[in-house]
Amino acid sequence: MVLYLKEFKIKWGMVIDLDRCTGCGACMVACQAENNIAPPVDASNKRYSMTWLLVYQLSNKQPYPNHDVAYMPRPCLQCGKPNCVPVCPVIATDKNQEGGIVSQVNARCIGCRYCMAACPYHARYFNWQDPVWPEGMEKTLTPDVSTRPRGVVEKCLFCHHRYMYARDKARIEGRDPNALNEGDYIPACVEMCPTGAMVFGDLQNPEHKVHKLSKSPYAFRLLERLNTKPQVYYYSKREWVRKQGDNYLEHETVGGV
Amino acid sequence: MSDKELWPEGVQRCSLKLFIAWLAVVFAVLVWGVYAAYVVWSGGLIVTGMDNYFAFGLYIIFDLGVIALGAGAFFSGLLYYLVRVEGLKNIINLAVIIGFICYSGALLILTLEVGQPLRAWFGFWHPNVHSMLTEVIFCITCYMLVLTIEFIPIILENRKLNKIKFLHHMAHNFHVIMPLFAGVGAFLSFFHQGSLGGMYGVLFSRPYAFREGFFIWPWTFFLFILSAVASGPGFTMLVATLMEKMTGRKLVDFSVKALMGKISGTMLAIYLVFKYLDTWAWATGILPRSGLTFSEVFYGVAYGKWLLFSELVVFGLFPAVLLLYSKTRNTPWILYSACTMVGIGVIINRYVQTAQTLAHPIMPFDRWYVYVPTWAEWAPSLAVIAYGALILSLAYRYLPVFPQERKLNQA
Ligand code: SF4
Ligand code: SF4
Numbered sequence: 104m105v106l107y108l109k110e111f112k113i114k115w116g117m118v119i120d121l122d123r124c125t126g127c128g129a130c131m132v133a134c135q136a137e138n139n140i141a142p143p144v145d146a147s148n149k150r151y152s153m154t155w156l157l158v159y160q161l162s163n164k165q166p167y168p169n170h171d172v173a174y175m176p177r178p179c180l181q182c183g184k185p186n187c188v189p190v191c192p193v194i195a196t197d198k199n200q201e202g203g204i205v206s207q208v209n210a211r212c213i214g215c216r217y218c219m220a221a222c223p224y225h226a227r228y229f230n231w232q233d234p235v236w237p238e239g240m241e242k243t244l245t246p247d248v249s250t251r252p253r254g255v256v257e258k259c260l261f262c263h264h265r266y267m268y269a270r271d272k273a274r275i276e277g278r279d280p281n282a283l284n285e286g287d288y289i290p291a292c293v294e295m296c297p298t299g300a301m302v303f304g305d306l307q308n309p310e311h312k313v314h315k316l317s318k319s320p321y322a323f324r325l326l327e328r329l330n331t332k333p334q335v336y337y338y339s340k341r342e343w344v345r346k347q348g349d350n351y352l353e354h355e356t357v358g359g360v
Numbered sequence: 361m362s363d364k365e366l367w368p369e370g371v372q373r374c375s376l377k378l379f380i381a382w383l384a385v386v387f388a389v390l391v392w393g394v395y396a397a398y399v400v401w402s403g404g405l406i407v408t409g410m411d412n413y414f415a416f417g418l419y420i421i422f423d424l425g426v427i428a429l430g431a432g433a434f435f436s437g438l439l440y441y442l443v444r445v446e447g448l449k450n451i452i453n454l455a456v457i458i459g460f461i462c463y464s465g466a467l468l469i470l471t472l473e474v475g476q477p478l479r480a481w482f483g484f485w486h487p488n489v490h491s492m493l494t495e496v497i498f499c500i501t502c503y504m505l506v507l508t509i510e511f512i513p514i515i516l517e518n519r520k521l522n523k524i525k526f527l528h529h530m531a532h533n534f535h536v537i538m539p540l541f542a543g544v545g546a547f548l549s550f551f552h553q554g555s556l557g558g559m560y561g562v563l564f565s566r567p568y569a570f571r572e573g574f575f576i577w578p579w580t581f582f583l584f585i586l587s588a589v590a591s592g593p594g595f596t597m598l599v600a601t602l603m604e605k606m607t608g609r610k611l612v613d614f615s616v617k618a619l620m621g622k623i624s625g626t627m628l629a630i631y632l633v634f635k636y637l638d639t640w641a642w643a644t645g646i647l648p649r650s651g652l653t654f655s656e657v658f659y660g661v662a663y664g665k666w667l668l669f670s671e672l673v674v675f676g677l678f679p680a681v682l683l684l685y686s687k688t689r690n691t692p693w694i695l696y697s698a699c700t701m702v703g704i705g706v707i708i709n710r711y712v713q714t715a716q717t718l719a720h721p722i723m724p725f726d727r728w729y730v731y732v733p734t735w736a737e738w739a740p741s742l743a744v745i746a747y748g749a750l751i752l753s754l755a756y757r758y759l760p761v762f763p764q765e766r767k768l769n770q771a
Contacts, residue, residue, distance in 0.1 A: 148411070150411035150412050150413050150729070151406065151411055151412065152412070159723075159725060160725075161725050162725075175725075186562075186563060186564055186565040186566075189488070189490040189491060189562070190491050190492070190493065190559075190562065190563070191488055191491055191493075192482075192483050192487065192488055192491045192493035192494040192496075192497060193479075193482040193483055193485075193486045193487070193488060193494075194486050194487075194488045195486075211479075211482060211486060212475075212476065212479075213474050213475070213476045213479040213480060213482050213483070214474050214475020214476040214479075215473070215474050215475075215493060216410075216415035216416065216475070217415070217491075217493050217559070219412070219415035220415045220416055220563065220566070220717070220718060221563050221565060221566070222565065223565035223566060223722040223723070224723065225412065225413070225723075225726075228412055229405070229412060229415070229475065230475070231404060231405060231406040231411075232404055232406055233404070252476075253404050253475070254404065254405070254474075254475030254476045255475055255476060256475075325723065326565070326722065326723065328649065328650060328651060329564065329565045329567075329650065329722075330564070331564075331565055346724075347724045347725050348724075349651055349724065350650060350651030350652055350656075350722075350724050351651050351724075352648065352651055352652075352653065355651070
């Protein structure tokens with residue numbers, strides 16, 4: 104059984120402020136468009152959807168007037184210790200590059216879906232049908248993102264192609280591609296978020312905002328006790344929201360202040 | 361018209377007409393399954409009941425089930441060739457054929473199960489040594505080869521084929537080296553039965569399936585091996601009995617059947633000791649550590665507590681007692697019922713490990729879903745059973761599968 108934690112000098116990550124997120128779904132749309140996700144032919148069954156980034160609705164389950172909701176965008180959390188990686192029989196997914204983004208090689212994936220069984224966050228999606236773009240729409244495809252055929256698993260990669268751009272740009276400008284400034288590289292969802300709820304950067308770099316935010320007592324990670332060590336943090340001042348970040352037994356208290 | 365010259369020496373078989381009529385029924389089911397396979401390959405897995413929530417479904421449950429039930433082949437082979445349990449001589453051929461059917465059937469279903477069947481060989485080309493599934497891919501394929509090698513001498517012993525000198529010698533030589541293959545087969549089978557269990561046990565983010573490790577393996581690795589060897593021999597014996605009922609002829613002596621029952625019962629008892637310990641450690645250790653209570657991991661009828669109770673008591677402890685106690689074991693109908701129950705218990709185990717593991721919501725704001733297989737999953741599964749019936753029918757009619765048949769039917 105391989106339960107390893109790989110350490111990287113750079114660790115790209117997000118902090119998503121759930122008190123700011125309005126659940127507008129702009130991030131989802133941005134993700135679909137940026138990553139060449141074909142529009143579904145029939146979207147009536149959500150369990151066949153292809154939503155690398157999904158916005159969940161959380162509720163405190165209290166009756167009015169105490170009722171409160173929160174929205175939780177969930178990309179692939181790029182776990183520090185991903186369960187999806189060691190299970191893949193053909194190394195189609197791996198966590199081996201500086202930055203700590205969990206890769207997904209479509210051309211190698213055999214579609215066994217073992218990684219989907221392993222991911223507790225449902226962050227992986229299977230191509231149940233051939234992707235079809237309505238006529239004319241293929242002109243809007245992002246040229247640097249490959250399209251995926253039926254029968255393989257795919258997931259959010261933190262818009263890895265944008266990382267490549269940023270590195271190339273830094274090289275051309277004579278800067279160190281391993282020391283990007285904050286804002287040189289951000290995924291499409293973060294760029295699109297109208298409320299600024301999503302913050303992106305290097306979790307290891309004290310100069311990046313995410314570094315500080317992730318250390319806040321209001322920051323938490325999904326299912327912390329499973330020990331998958333996600334590189335996506337959530338942030339909320341509401342205790343009940345933090346509480347829904349993990350399964351808590353009755354006698355247990357939630358982190359934060 | 362008769363095919364009598366092809367029958368094993370000195371035995372009686374039904375008329376060719378009747379045999380062909382029976383095969384027609386079998387073929388009807390097979391054709392249905394082949395059609396389903398065509399639908400799955402051409403239309404994609406969307407035609408099944410699987411979805412983003414249920415990455416695995418009936419195909420995997422069926423595969424795990426037949427592979428466990430097919431364990432009679434490796435375990436009987438191990439006991440006969442290596443431990444020298446002589447009584448098993450009279451059923452070992454059948455055990456090998458059933459093993460062959462179960463494994464080849466499972467591989468056929470697997471070609472439907474993966475999203476990219478043409479890339480199935482990537483498992484050998486880009487293997488991930490850390491993945492339990494890689495181990496499964498390697499061991500199952502290799503063991504399939506071993507089973508084929510074990511099946512060949514049985515085919516060569518067909519009356520006509522055996523008259524050809526070369527084939528006769530070949531069959532003989534195969535027999536001589538059989539203990540070696542039995543050993544290799546036992547080793548391979550041991551590993552992949554284990555890795556199938558390990559596949560679930562390593563899902564550390566799925567508290568329903570996750571188990572602690574013993575060396576590099578989670579202990580589901582060992583539980584799967586034990587439960588498979590507990591159900592396999594009993595299943596082989598049940599198939600022999602079913603064949604007797606269908607053909608109206610005695611094929612294996614009851615003492616051999618009781619011996620198989622005893623093996624099943626003993627292995628089941630050993631398995632249950634560990635399974636009870638495992639369940640206790642899981643309920644009091646892994647679940648609370650994941651912030652879950654025992655009740656939270658069960659839901660409705662499809663994933664209810666009744667499954668756990670059935671698996672561990674009704675189809676576990678109860679048949680174990682019946683099989684261990686010689687008086688009940690030696691009563692035919694009790695023996696058959698008990699072995700059937702063991703098989704059901706193991707299938708429940710494979711079902712919950714697969715479906716319940718995936719259905720159980722791990723994020724607190726997620727919910728339970730129920731998985732319902734579609735016809736496109738049932739049809740190929742039934743077709744594999746028909747495929748088994750076809751091979752068994754041909755083997756029974758034309759090959760000397762049962763050494764005791766002649767003696768038992770002299771009247
Ligand atoms: S969120 Fe899921 S898919 Fe993403 S790295 Fe973690 S386990 Fe893998
Ligand atoms: S579905 Fe693809 S990426 Fe996932 S485990 Fe199987 S081969 Fe690996």
